[in-house]
Amino acid sequence: MNNLNTDSFIDKYILNNFLDKWQKTVDMMAKLYNVPAGLIMKKDEESLEVLISSKTEGNPYNIKDKMKLFSGLYCEEVINTKNILHIKNALEDERWINNPDLKYNMISYLGIPIKWPDGNIFGTICILDTKEREYSSVYKELIYQFKDIIEGDLRNIIYQYEITEKVNELEKNRQAYEKLIEVMPEANILIKDNKIKSANEAAYKLLAIDKKEDIIGTDMLSIIKYCDNINLNEIIKGVEEKGFVRGVQGSITRLDGDKLYLEFSSTFTEFKGEKYILLIMKDITDKIKSDQIKMQLQKEIETDRLRTEFFSNISHELRTPVNIIYSAVQVIERDYNQKHIDKIGKYNKIIKQNCYRLIRVINNLIDITKIDLGCFKSNLNIHNIVNLIEEITFSVSPYIKLNNMNVVFDTEVEEKYIECDTDLIKRIMLNLLSNAIKYGKSDGNIYINIYDKDSKVDISIKDDGIGIAKNKQNTIFDRFIQEDRSFTRKCEGSGIGLSLVKAFVELQGGTITLESEEGIGSEFTISFPNKEFYKEDSIIEKDILITDIIDKANIEFSDIY
Template sequence: MSEYINVNALQQIDIDEIIEAQEVKSESRESEEGYKRLFELSPDAICVHSNGKIVLVNLAAEKLFDKKKSKDIIGRSILDFVHPDYIDIAQDRIKIIYEGGMITPFIEEKFIANDGSIIDVEIGTSAFRYNHKPAVLVVARNISQRKKMEKKIRESEKLLREITENISDIIAKTDVEGTIKYVTPTKNDILGYGLGNVIGKNLFDFIYLDDKKNVLSKIRKSINTTINQKLEFRCIHIDKHIIWVDGWFNTLLDENNKVIGLILSARDITKQIEAEELIKENKEKTRLLNQAIEYDKFRTDFFANISHELRTPINVILGTLQLMELKFKEIFNENDPKNKGYLKTMKQNCYRLVRLIDNLIDVTKIDAGYFEIHLSNCNIVSVIEEITLSVAEYVENNGISLLFDTEMEERIIACDKEKIERIILNLISNAIKFTNAGGNISVNIFERKDNVVISVKDTGIGIPKEKQECVFDRFIQVDKSLTRSREGSGIGLSLVKALVEMHGGKVFLESEVNVGSEFSFELPIKQLLDSEAVYVNNSLNADNNIQKIHIEFSDIYF
């Protein structure tokens, strides 16, 4: 009977197995649903490639390839989306998977999107079975943004490296103990040690001894307050000289804000410090110069006043002596030779005082800019010749031979006749003082292209080489000893130089010890225009000339 139930058959059915099979089937469906959900929601693009074609893709793949629907991808080869530069690599990977059924690691490749743009991807492949057939599972991750960020980072690192390698400043990293962990490889190595001799050394090994205390104080303050500290201090160059640096100390903190090190940036300011010192030195020199100018002005005023004050009584004394000389027979016993000698000595020393006072007055006028020369057209040959011949008797009375010679008979030039006479008298006076009896003095005139040269040459004691540069300086004498045998104030030659230069000329000296000296000066050959020319009679007033000679030769005792 159909309704008959085979009890024995029912007894052979295991109810637990049926329940277990149903549970496995249910779990399998749940697992399949879970994988399907992961497949659809994965942020990475997933493709199943079987028999040379894409058979399954997720939403991320559609987005990666810029396709609106999966049907635009399914049925195409994965190689259609691979960049030409990576086709061979992709083919080899697929072949290896089909043949060996292995998993290949993720590598970077490039895909081409629907719009032709290039996509950087990180791709992994694995053997897979789809619908009971061998397939390749392709997982691709879009890393274009990451690649852009990596490029920017590389560019930033390159820029930072170029900056640190070319910056002239030192940037160093140390631990809290001061041990140098890093220093920029500057092209301009401030201290000259090189990287190899700096890393691992202590910062204080390179700091000048007297500045270590200040540097340590700044570092401690920076560590305690985490506030940047600035300090100018000295370092020791490898060549042992001092380098001034402008340093900044910055603290390095960990995630707990604990100080773990220091960053030191230092700039070489040696030239700046030297410039500042030079400015200070120049300011001090300027102060001293202004002080000297004030003192010189005071001295000039003093000499001017005292010279004028002295001139009046000296003139009175000299006038009295001249009057006494005229009345000699009435006042003194003319048979007593001592009386004339006393009178002559007093007159000569009055002349010396007059000469000294005149020189001081002229010097102060020159310093104050009030001294003037009065140019006129005159025969310079006649001027020099006549003043030279007028002192011949004085020279010969000292047992010295005086010679005059000229290359020309006449040369009209613009000069101050009185000042030229004074120059010649001064030079001849000096020659007499330093030439012993039996010697020679020669006065010569030479004509050059644009100048007339006047020379006074003697066979005297000469001037040492080391003294020749200063003989024209004011108040300078070659023999400064208290027992010097020649009188003089040291003003004459400086005045000669000033008078010659006021004529637009120059003074020269050639001398050799125990051979003699030659003082020469040049005057430019030029004349005043007719509209301003003044022609002077070259003949000298005898009485006036004798007075000048007495004054200029007052240092010489005849």
């Protein structure tokens, strides 16, 4: 970076923007190392110049001091080797006998080269002391960090120089520049001191401004009714801090009430020796609306696909048990005619199970329709949730064991009264237990736990089955969704079970969440508000009928085979 065309700009830019920052950096460095002198040295063709000198007691170096190259300076060695240099005591090394730094009694040194982005040497950053100093690896690493700060600023300087050069090329011909701005299809506005100084024809058209005098000299926000999700002041601030802003999207409402979606870009420019902010606005309203229509169309296509798949599942769910019942009836008629009465009981059991399947599908369809119409009513009362969950668990435990699985029930409290609907709790639990069986493994486990927390009561249903894929977990409670959609899947289902469970939980003021990992298992957690209810608040409860739970279980478990 020794090009003479760049030197004046860079020196001026460093002076205006970074000297104060570098001074504070060097002062802090000298203080941390507890030395009299911290320096940033800048190299030119014939000498080394003190660019920054720490304001510390005993520092003999002054800003703008120059020392000729090839005079034996410590910093020369750093520049020549392009490596860190640590001198513990120069008096013990005859290489430094003619070093000009020794006239200040600076016998110890730690310095490192500072490089431009292209790898050329800018200068050095160093510390010097009148005492013998041996610096540990920690202190050496620290000076690298100070070096990184300066080199980061140098990258910004070069980037700003390149931008300025490009802007200057445009400004070499004022008329050509003005014409270029005017004919650009994007709206362009020149701003200075937060006031509009100039705008092209596209800007007037975009903002629906009839007369130039209506906006020249005004604040940008005064020509817009309001900004919906964009902060123009932040864009201006971003330019002042970074030199440019690119591709910020947002919407505005014009004074005539029309809403536009715009893409904003901005940078500094100079005109007649003055600095302006150039604000460029590109109308992307058509693109945004097109994208919104496309997204809505994709959403409707996906909904239609799910609905089609749902009706296909429902058709299968209805047709299969009817076919089985019909076949069983035919076999019963045959055995009855042949006097094989002892076989009829087996087929009656098949008919009964498939009737349960039909009842389950029909109940789910009726309930989901009622919920959609807003006419499903829950029967909320105060109940002992611990007793209710325990009874449900132990009522279905024989069925779980029949499927070669184990169930474990545990609770933090023996009694906990909450506001709930016992029938909905039964259906929720039976549905989740049914899923745990369907997607569990032989000799697997189902864990049911109740936790009494400060603001909520948690009911956890956890299994060690196949788990649910990460990409399916966000949609598992959506309508018509099945985690396993293959024709060879383990069990039947319409894809509305978990959406109903979620709806039933929310009808009681609760929430349901899922945590799952493929191959490890799944945990559903139902949370209800933990309010201060006691036994005397509850309705007089009859014993929970085991037969009622078993009947509901027969219906809920009917699609497991």
